[in-house]
Amino acid sequence: MQPAVETFYERVGGHPTFRRLMADFFSRVREQPELAAMYPADDWEGAENRLLMFFEQYWGGPMAYSGTRGAPMLKMRHMPFKVTERMAGVWADCMNLSIASLDLDEVDDFLMRDYVERACRYLINADE
Numbered sequence: 745m746q747p748a749v750e751t752f753y754e755r756v757g758g759h760p761t762f763r764r765l766m767a768d769f770f771s772r773v774r775e776q777p778e779l780a781a782m783y784p785a786d787d788w789e790g791a792e793n794r795l796l797m798f799f800e801q802y803w804g805g806p807m808a809y810s811g812t813r814g815a816p817m818l819k820m821r822h823m824p825f826k827v828t829e830r831m832a833g834v835w836a837d838c839m840n841l842s843i844a845s846l847d848l849d850e851v852d853d854f855l856m857r858d859y860v861e862r863a864c865r866y867l868i869n870a871d872e
């Protein structure tokens with residue numbers, strides 16, 4: 745039986761779409777030396793997988809993030825990193841280009857960018 749309500753996750757193509765988004769995003773992050781330096785050099789795959797699980801869960805997909813990592817508490821999890829307004833901007837620019845590469849419907853594209861903008865602003869925890 746079809747589910748009564750389709751989630752955002754399902755509407756945009758489910759797991760393959762989110763995998764593509766993350767592969768594109770992390771290839772862009774690696775090209776930004778200052779941002780790339782914040783990530784665990786020996787665990788890019790792990791970092792990609794954690795963000796993938798989180799995004800999938802946030803947009804209505806499987807709950808694997810909470811199952812493996814616990815409650816998201818993103819602000820707290822970003823405390824070890826110096827998230828300045830400028831670096832949050834670099835992160836958001838990378839993600840917005842990756843979202844654009846998915847070629848989503850206008851509304852879905854807007855919803856994702858809007859979330860990224862709000863989340864990045866919320867995660868800022870340091871001055872320059």
Ligand code: HEM
Pocket residue numbers: 782783784790791794795798813818821822825826827828831832833835836859860861863864867
């Ligand atoms: C939409 C905005 C963002 C979301 C949803 C997000 C989400 C996440 C998640 C879910 C993790 C994994 C946490 C864990 O389970 O341990 C993570 C890790 C991390 N984030 Fe973010 N983040 C965002 C923005 C940023 C920004 C703006 C920066 C830096 C400028 C940043 C830097 C990092 C770093 C360095 C890690 C550690 C990588 C790892 O080992 O998982 N994030 N982020």
